[in-house]
Amino acid sequence: MDSSQLLKGVLDLAVLAVLKERDGYGYDIVRRLREAGLHEVGDASVYGTLRRLFKAGALTSYVMASDEGPHRKYYGLNEVGMRMYAASAKTWSSFSETMASLLKEGRE
Amino acid sequence: MTPEEYAQAVRDALADHPEREELLDDLDDHLAEIAAESGLPLEERLGPPGAYAEELAAAYGERPERRRRVRPGPRERARSAHALLMRYTPYRGLAGFLPELRPGWWVLRGYVLAMILVSMAGDGRIAPATAADWAVAVARLRRPVGRPVGHR
Incomplete structure (x- = not known):
């Protein structure tokens, strides 16, 4: 299975998780996800996801000037985003546990 | 392609997106950041702007105007009007009664058809008038036209 297909369903959660750690600007978030x-x-997927989460009211944003280049728009989680993260993380954890035990049964 | 040109191409590709401004809010800065970091041309780094725009729109959510709005046809409209009217008792009574009128409808239809044929014939003769005519009509019915008598 192509992992990019799997990623589509959990990109929101991945982006929220990265932002929970600390605020970041678009390209910084892409880089941290890759790392x-x-x-x-x-x-484009990350950038589109950020804009959608922002529209949904889950993120705050503020602009900071950077020394070496263009202005950077930073994103961070607000209350809504925190709740969204907590709920999605819970769903994902139970889902991945289910999958892990299914795969274990398959191996035996 | 400079970051500005690339951003413009993405903007053009999403010209029909109803939330384009919200979606592309800080695209220019974002692309400038990528260009500054990698040194590679953006087309090489991100692929063609059209594909970038597609991916962006897909991640942002479905384009509302792309959802095909199907205009209901007359049949569909009649059906929904019927469903609406079925809420009212008098209409329900009428609708329940209509099937019982069906034989009457058949008779009426047959009558109207006959009247049309009569008016087309124009000579007022709608049934065989003489005994000879009757014989011909009956023979025609029993032996379809085109099959000669005595041959198989």
Whole structure:
């Protein structure tokens, strides 16, 4: 199975998890996701997801000037985003446990 | 392609997106950041702008105007009007009664058809008038036209 297909369903949660750690701007978030092991994550997918989460009211944003380049729009979790993260994380944990035990049964 | 050109191409590709401004809010800065970091041309780094725009719109959510709005046809509209009217007792009574009128409808239809044929014939003769005519009519019915008598 192509892992980019799997990623589609959990990209929201991945982005929320990265932002829970600390605020970040678009490209910084892409980079941190890749560093965490999601190498196939598409820049446009992350950027579109950020804009959607922002529209949904889960993120705050503020602009900071950077020394070496353009202004950076930082995103961070607000109350709504925190709740969204907690709920999605719970769903994902129980889902991945189920899958793990299914796969274990398959091996035996 | 400079970051500005790339951003413009993405903007153009999403020209019909109803929330384009919200979606592409800080795209220029974002692309400038990527360009500054990698040094590679953006097309190489991100692929063609059209594909980038597609991926962006897909991640953001479905384009509302792409959802095909099907205009209901007359049949569909009649059906929904019927469903609406069925809430009212008098209409329900009428609708329940209509099937019982069906034989009457058949008779009426047959009558109207006959009247049309009569008016087309124009000579007022709608049934065989003489005994000879009757014989011909009956023979025609029993032996279809085109099959000669005595041959198989």
